[in-house]
Amino acid sequence: xxxxxxxxxxxxxxxxxxxxxxxxxxxxxxxxxxxxxxxxxxxxxxxxxxxxxxxxxxxxxxxxxxxxxxxxxxxxxxxxxxxxxxxxxxxxxxxxxxxxxxxxxxxxxxxxxxxxxxxxxxxxxxxxxxxxxxxxxxxxxxxxxxxxxxxxxxxxxxxxxxxxxxxxxxxxxxxxxxxxxxxxxxxxxxxxxxxxxxxxxxxxxxxxxxxxxxxxxxxxxxxxxxxxxxxxxxxxxxxxxxxxxxxxxxxxxxxxxxxxxxxxxxxxxxxxxxxxxxxxxxxxxxxxxxxxxxxxxxxxxxxxxxxxxxxxxxxxxxxxxxxxxxxxxxxxxxxxxxxxxxx
Amino acid sequence: xxxxxxxxxxxxxxxxxxxxxxxxxxxxxxxxxxxxxxxxxxxxxxxxxxxxxxxxxxxxxxxxxxxxxxxxxxxxxxxxxxxxxxxxxxxxxxxxxxxxxxxxxxxxxxxxxxxxxxxxxxxxxxxxxxxxxxxxxxxxxxxxxxxxxxxxxxxxxxxxxxxxxxxxxxxxxxxxxxxxxxxxxxxxxxxxxxxxxxxxxxxxxxxxxxxxxxxxxxxxxxxxxxxxxxxxxxxxxxxxxxxxxxxxxxxxxxxxxxxxxxxxxxxxxxxxxxxxxxxxxxxxxxxxxxxxxxxxxxxxxxxxxxxxxxxxxxxxxxxxxxxxxxxxxxxxxxxxxxxxxxx
Numbered sequence: 001x002x003x004x005x006x007x008x009x010x011x012x013x014x015x016x017x018x019x020x021x022x023x024x025x026x027x028x029x030x031x032x033x034x035x036x037x038x039x040x041x042x043x044x045x046x047x048x049x050x051x052x053x054x055x056x057x058x059x060x061x062x063x064x065x066x067x068x069x070x071x072x073x074x075x076x077x078x079x080x081x082x083x084x085x086x087x088x089x090x091x092x093x094x095x096x097x098x099x100x101x102x103x104x105x106x107x108x109x110x111x112x113x114x115x116x117x118x119x120x121x122x123x124x125x126x127x128x129x130x131x132x133x134x135x136x137x138x139x140x141x142x143x144x145x146x147x148x149x150x151x152x153x154x155x156x157x158x159x160x161x162x163x164x165x166x167x168x169x170x171x172x173x174x175x176x177x178x179x180x181x182x183x184x185x186x187x188x189x190x191x192x193x194x195x196x197x198x199x200x201x202x203x204x205x206x207x208x209x210x211x212x213x214x215x216x217x218x219x220x221x222x223x224x225x226x227x228x229x230x231x232x233x234x235x236x237x238x239x240x241x242x243x244x245x246x247x248x249x250x251x252x253x254x255x256x257x258x259x260x261x262x263x264x265x266x267x268x269x270x271x272x273x274x275x276x277x278x279x280x281x282x283x284x285x286x287x288x289x290x291x292x293x294x295x296x297x298x299x300x301x302x303x304x305x306x307x308x309x310x311x312x313x314x315x316x317x318x319x320x321x322x323x324x325x326x327x328x329x330x331x332x333x334x335x336x337x338x339x340x341x342x343x
Numbered sequence: 344x345x346x347x348x349x350x351x352x353x354x355x356x357x358x359x360x361x362x363x364x365x366x367x368x369x370x371x372x373x374x375x376x377x378x379x380x381x382x383x384x385x386x387x388x389x390x391x392x393x394x395x396x397x398x399x400x401x402x403x404x405x406x407x408x409x410x411x412x413x414x415x416x417x418x419x420x421x422x423x424x425x426x427x428x429x430x431x432x433x434x435x436x437x438x439x440x441x442x443x444x445x446x447x448x449x450x451x452x453x454x455x456x457x458x459x460x461x462x463x464x465x466x467x468x469x470x471x472x473x474x475x476x477x478x479x480x481x482x483x484x485x486x487x488x489x490x491x492x493x494x495x496x497x498x499x500x501x502x503x504x505x506x507x508x509x510x511x512x513x514x515x516x517x518x519x520x521x522x523x524x525x526x527x528x529x530x531x532x533x534x535x536x537x538x539x540x541x542x543x544x545x546x547x548x549x550x551x552x553x554x555x556x557x558x559x560x561x562x563x564x565x566x567x568x569x570x571x572x573x574x575x576x577x578x579x580x581x582x583x584x585x586x587x588x589x590x591x592x593x594x595x596x597x598x599x600x601x602x603x604x605x606x607x608x609x610x611x612x613x614x615x616x617x618x619x620x621x622x623x624x625x626x627x628x629x630x631x632x633x634x635x636x637x638x639x640x641x642x643x644x645x646x647x648x649x650x651x652x653x654x655x656x657x658x659x660x661x662x663x664x665x666x667x668x669x670x671x672x673x674x675x676x677x678x679x680x681x682x683x684x685x686x
Binding site for chain 1: 364403408410417418420421424425428429431432437438439440441442443444457460566567568571593596600603623624625626629631
């Protein structure tokens with residue numbers, strides 16, 4: 001039984017039937033009951049595309065939600081999702097979210113695409129030479145990469161922040177203030193953005209004839225506990241650094257706590273620059289000593305990726321891959337100051 | 344063209360065809376190309392249920408994501424979602440998320456259910472006499488309410504925290520410590536949980552012959568800015584309170600900042616009890632003065648609701664509505680102390 005036949009049977013327009021089945025208020029209750037009864041008796045199953053047509057609903061964006069029982073919920077993921085929603089809501093797009101363990105992400109993509117429940121999707125948490133990019137290219141559904149993947153040709157559509165440039169600039173500022181021993185509280189080592197931020201730090205140090213001490217580097221999930229533990233270990237180790245770069249304001253929250261405990265005054269005894277994703281909960285200007293940051297809005301990135309995906313989906317034709325690299329802004333506040341003299 | 348006919352046409356099993364269309368690695372590339380070509384030529388559209396059968400994927404949970412351009416991303420929503428993912432991941436469930444403005448939530452539910460893209464869903468951010476409950480009951484798809492709705496019979500399936508009991512207990516602790524003027528930084532006034540927390544405070548005060556001063560109450564989105572502004576206003580107003588209840592540790596973060604600025608020492612000049620959803624980013628024990636809290640894990644609630652939904656969906660039959668009311672735990676830390684003498 002097709003919508004057309006049901007329409008003929010009931011003497012109602014296809015739009016009315018779709019709306020009745022979708023419970024839209026424009027259809028009165030008697031008609032709705034009549035349609036429901038007929039649909040049940042004839043075994044009519046509404047066709048998704050027809051429904052969308054009738055209701056004006058457009059489509060869906062797929063995303064993989066990395067998860068694990070021992071994992072914390074991730075503010076960064078939530079903020080990006082809020083940006084996607086900003087883009088989706090006015091175009092009547094919705095999301096199909098597949099929770100997946102890291103090792104099952106390729107399978108999750110295959111499932112998302114194969115289920116025909118999404119019209120496009122994005123990839124995030126990119127690794128070096130990430131195999132998901134070749135997979136996505138082979139699947140012929142619009143996709144955008146959030147981030148990039150070191151070691152692969154950049155012939156895929158992406159939106160990334162210039163992570164290397166951001167931490168290069170941040171390091172130059174610290175070098176100009178006289179710092180030479182700079183620590184790094186970074187995101188997970190296998191992620192592309194973390195690798196590029198480390199590279200920015202290393203390149204700037206190398207230009208100044210200095211080097212990164214491996215003992216002053218921590219890679220972890222970007223929670224405040226991790227920032228606290230990493231900073232505490234580094235502070236109690238040899239050759240204490242005079243400054244630290246944090247890959248997130250969340251890591252900085254913990255790092256500042258460790259400094260307070262050690263009796264160090266931020267901006268005087270120790271300088272800190274954090275990357276600021278503009279998480280609404282953790283504004284760098286709200287820290288007791290406001291934080292100097294490299295700033296780039298994660299929500300704006302989510303919104304932009306949503307808009308690009310929707311444009312690709314609606315045009316319904318392959319686009320030349322568009323590459324966008326956003327510059328992070330260096331914002332000076334009180335957490336940076338001249339390097340203290342060696343004791 | 345049905346899967347069966349395509350199977351006969353190609354001389355391949357239905358499982359192989361489904362797997363080929365889903366891009367599963369078990370099927371070799373030649374076969375996959377053959378299937379894709381035949382599917383294209385014959386106009387075959389894979390049936391979702393058949394796909395699920397072939398891939399072992401089970402089903403989907405729908406949720407509404409409240410959003411607005413001016414809104415912040417919500418940690419509480421993210422943490423609940425992480426719990427849902429804990430439940431979903433082992434059962435191969437995924438989510439269909441509909442971003443919606445508050446005023447369009449009923450329409451969003453109708454759409455979710457009508458699209459046949461979800462097998463069950465949950466409702467959250469409940470209001471008094473919330474019309475979504477009657478709507479959900481009429482739609483005959485499994486649902487669970489997170490929270491409750493004051494003013495309606497409790498004949499629907501829900502999971503709620505005993506919000507009234509939590510703030511009643513918290514207030515009794517403050518009363519025993521000698522506090523009589525207690526402020527309240529609460530969630531949005533229209534939400535059920537906020538109404539119940541306020542009720543708990545009012546009832547405990549009334550029993551002690553005291554009353555809540557309307558000038559000492561703030562209702563807002565639960566961000567740290569809101570907590571800061573609310574506390575600052577209350578501190579600069581008349582009849583300064585000696586204690587405050589915060590509906591979230593996020594509000595408390597801002598409230599503590601306002602106290603610091605006013606030169607008040609937490610736990611001595613001013614007592615504070617916050618509701619702790621166990622947000623991994625904001626642990627009450629990590630505040631400079633650790634916070635006394637009423638504690639109930641939002642992630643555990645998300646997981647439990649996910650499990651209940653999946654059980655309801657898999658049994659594929661209506662359940663007697665199950666009601667669960669979780670007690671929050673009162674956890675004493677350093678932010679509560681005896682009321683200071685009146686100056």
